[in-house]
Amino acid sequence: MTMTSERADLIALLDRHRGFLRFTVRGLTDEQAASQPIPSTTLSLGGLIKHVSATEHSWVTFATGGAAAMQAEPNDWVNGFRMVEGETLAGLLADYEKVAARTDDLAATADLDAAHALPEAPWFEPGASWSVRRVLMHIIAETSQHSGHADLLREAIDGQKTMG
Template sequence: MSPSATPPARPGPPKSQLPGERGEFLRSLAEQRANLLITVRGLDDARARARSTVSELTLGGLIRHLTYEERNWMQILAAGDGRAPETMFDTDQYRMPEDATLAGLLEDYAAAARTTERVVASLADLDRTVPLPGSPWSPPGTVHWSARRVLLHLVRETAQHAGHADIIRESLDGASTTAQMVPPGSSA
């Protein structure tokens, strides 16, 4: 395997063993992450960096963005002070830097997932609310979200971008996530 080739797909972080609603949210998020990981299976760095449409989105850029998303939202939940994390408005988060590797981006994404698990496990309950940092896409005034709403947002955001990734991948080389879900040698 060349140094820039992605290693064979490996499982992401273990699925949450937390009970109840927390575990359900985290397992749903893990399922959406798994879809994204299937989509990038077998890609080398050049393909992960390649644009397939007029959009600037790339598969590596989407993984990087979702890594930032999880880290930012977990900082917002943990701090609870309404301040925006430093990286929240970094528009470069949507790009895969030239010196980045897909394997490195995937390691960062797995680390962010582990942090999400730890932060959610540490919350007293999912009803805890935090003020959202002001942003161009937020409603005016101070808005508060519950931890539950933050997790719902992360599941939605990850699912949405996993769909984008599937379109990008299919445009790049014809591979679809659904087809890649079928185990090799299976007749399904």
């Protein structure tokens, strides 16, 4: 399949926001990445990497197999936003790279207009469907939003900022 400018733009935008997220954790130790520097939350930088990776994986599974495939995937609601014993920042980043490669392949090759009905959830309009294109835009939005969260956490750890 030919790489259209739309496909290239989707991949480039997603990769840019992934890059911001990865840049935010540069030079951190596992202990810093696992720390929860904001008292009102259990968020950690490693946990955000883990969450964004899992979310991207889940939505790509939806885009390729529909709601049933997405819901069949395991989801750790308790530990999804934090690093647990045995996890390392390097390991989480490596997992994220694998997920990113799968998403990029989807963006480069899938029918962007192919759609599936969304799973039933209070935050989705009943009976709504999302195309692969819409899923990719959602992944971009999720990644961008969590990159902002990561920037705040990093600044709380050691004063470093992704930008500025």
